[in-house]
Amino acid sequence: xxxxxxxxxxxxxxxxxxxxxxxxxxxxxxxxxxxxxxxxxxxxxxxxxxxxxxxxxxxxxxxxxxxxxxxxxxxxxxxxxxxxxxxxxxxxxxxxxxxxxxxxxxxxxxxxxxxxxxxxxxxxxxxxxxxxxxxxxxxxxxxxxxxxxxxxxxxxxxxxxxxxxxxxxxxxxxxxxxxxxxxxxxxxxxxxxxxxxxxxxxxxxxxxxxxxxxxxxxxxxxxxxxxxxxxxxxxxxxxxxxxxxxxxxxxxxxxxxxxxxxxxxxxxxxxxxxxxxxxxxxxxxxxxxxxxxxxxxxxxxxxxxxxxxxxxxxxxxxx
Numbered sequence: 001x002x003x004x005x006x007x008x009x010x011x012x013x014x015x016x017x018x019x020x021x022x023x024x025x026x027x028x029x030x031x032x033x034x035x036x037x038x039x040x041x042x043x044x045x046x047x048x049x050x051x052x053x054x055x056x057x058x059x060x061x062x063x064x065x066x067x068x069x070x071x072x073x074x075x076x077x078x079x080x081x082x083x084x085x086x087x088x089x090x091x092x093x094x095x096x097x098x099x100x101x102x103x104x105x106x107x108x109x110x111x112x113x114x115x116x117x118x119x120x121x122x123x124x125x126x127x128x129x130x131x132x133x134x135x136x137x138x139x140x141x142x143x144x145x146x147x148x149x150x151x152x153x154x155x156x157x158x159x160x161x162x163x164x165x166x167x168x169x170x171x172x173x174x175x176x177x178x179x180x181x182x183x184x185x186x187x188x189x190x191x192x193x194x195x196x197x198x199x200x201x202x203x204x205x206x207x208x209x210x211x212x213x214x215x216x217x218x219x220x221x222x223x224x225x226x227x228x229x230x231x232x233x234x235x236x237x238x239x240x241x242x243x244x245x246x247x248x249x250x251x252x253x254x255x256x257x258x259x260x261x262x263x264x265x266x267x268x269x270x271x272x273x274x275x276x277x278x279x280x281x282x283x284x285x286x287x288x289x290x291x292x293x294x295x296x297x298x299x300x301x302x303x304x305x306x307x308x309x310x311x312x313x314x315x316x317x318x319x
Contacts, residue, residue: 002319003114004299007051011044013300017053020110020118027071027121028064029078031296033133034112036306036314037141037167038222039245040105044303047245048107055113055316056080056105059127059136068121076124077139079272080104096269113299115318125272128280135279137315138171138286139272142279145171147270148241149179152216156180159213163230164220165192165203167289167312168243172218173201174284181216186229189310195288209233218243224250236260241267286313295319 001019005012022028035057039047043054058077065071083090083098090098104119105111127136145168154160158181162173165187173185173196184202186209187193193203212235219230222244231253234240240262257264278284292314294302299316306314 001115002296003053004055005052006043006054009044009046011054011300011303013297017114019116022064022066022118024066025120025122026066026118027062027068027076027124028116028118029058029060029076029112029124030063030116031112031114031318032059032061032075033137034058034316035137035141036113036302036316040113041303041307042222042245043106050106052105053110053112053114053117054105055111056103057137057140058112058117059133059139060112060117062124063116065121071121071124074124075127075133075136077127077136077272077276078104078119078125079123079269080106080140081269082109082120082123113296113316115296125276128276130280131276134290134315135286136276138284138289138313139275139279140269141168142171142175142275142284142286143270143272144168144243144268145175145270146274146278147267148172148218148243149175150270151265151267152239152241154179154181154216157182158215160184160216160218161186161209161214161230161233162218162220163206163226163233164218164222164244165189165196166220169218169220170195170289170312171284172220172243174199175278176218177201178283191310192312195285198288199285212236214238216241220244227252231256231262234260234262236262239263239265241265243267289313290315293317 082102084100087099102108196203217230217234289312
């Protein structure tokens with residue numbers, strides 16, 4: 001099987017990867033389209049000591065589903081955490097925090113940047129006919145964007161500042177706009193500022209952000225300066241949501257968090273069904289965020305493109 005292989009932080013294209021064999025309750029999925037995200041890039045820098053096929057953003061087609069023939073031919077997206085169902089977190093319904101979880105293309109489970117991969121049927125969601133492959137591949141990051149609204153009550157008029165206008169930041173901004181909040185996004189480049197203007201979302205320069213000016217801050221840069229700006233912008237008794245995953249450590253002013261009584265919220269995966277509904281309704285613009293499309297045999301070049309400054313979503317399709 002053809003695909004990418006990550007080992008010791010070294011990414012290589014191979015044609016001898018064993019094809020997965022789905023177990024009971026699993027599906028063999030043929031990759032139709034995969035996305036390269038910031039976490040994939042951080043994996044090559046040691047975010048997790050992972051060996052295997054990377055990649056977790058996908059739209060695919062079920063080609064095998066032992067005992068469940070009705071799934072064959074279904075176009076699907078899928079949740080990336082594989083859970084045990086037995087640990088304390090699973091029994092309490094906190095399955096995303098399963099103590100024994102594996103994570104597609106990130107932790108103990110080969111990912112989607114190959115011709116085929118496997119996932120439990122319970123993780124799969126059928127893609128509505130109204131949603132194209134190019135939109136469906138955004139389902140996982142869009143769900144992560146929506147997760148903020150699952151964790152924090154956002155009301156119309158609430159002052160919200162998103163720090164970071166990259167792949168995830170732009171999706172977060174679009175979903176937050178739907179709440180009617182008083183939204184602004186910190187940008188460093190002209191291209192995302194133009195996108196935000198097209199969507200009716202104010203873009204601001206970091207130098208113009210006032211201290212204590214936001215009820216809610218959302219940090220999506222994965223950089224020390226982004227953390228610092230987000231923390232400074234949030235008012236006392238406000239909320240700071242952290243969405244970045246990256247290799248390395250960041251220093252935080254913990255005393256200020258305590259004195260100002262800031263609520264700090266870590267935010268990760270999110271709900272797929274609402275994400276698919278937003279895509280089907282055309283309420284999120286994903287097409288403008290696609291900056292490249294590569295064949296699987298040229299996927300190393302896709303990673304190089306995705307790592308370029310200012311590049312948003314890069315897609316990989318079977319040759």
